[in-house]
Amino acid sequence: MGFLKDLRTLTAQGNAAYARMDVGATLAAAQQSLDQANQVMAATVTATDPGLDAARVRTTASVLDARQLPMMIGMNAVVELDLVVTLAGGIPMPATRTEQLAPLHLARVMPGARLDVSLVPGRPETLRIEWGA
Structure with missing residues (x-):
């Protein structure tokens, strides 16, 4: 019982x-x-416009800081990156970008790292990190 x-x-x-x-x-x-x-999720998505993709310029960015946010999306960590983008002529442009990072890419965002990025000149909100490059 x-x-x-x-x-x-x-x-x-x-x-x-x-x-x-x-x-x-x-x-x-x-x-x-x-x-x-x-x-x-909205912050991690870069605006895509086929008309703007033709005007996109490839350049590099240096990572100043990387902060992991208290959220995971699937197996991806959500990380806020403080970057300095080097524009044509060596002009630095500060930028902050939130990214979903696979565990494979976490080591690539250490402070001081250089990343391949692209953006439309004059439109900093179009900044995109080119992970496949």
């Missing part, structure tokens, strides 16, 4: 926990987490 007694105890504990649960607060917390995830 010990099994049935334990089952009755667990059922009573589960019902008591369910009665204390605030469904509205749980849903609000879940919505807040989804909103944060959507913001991070």
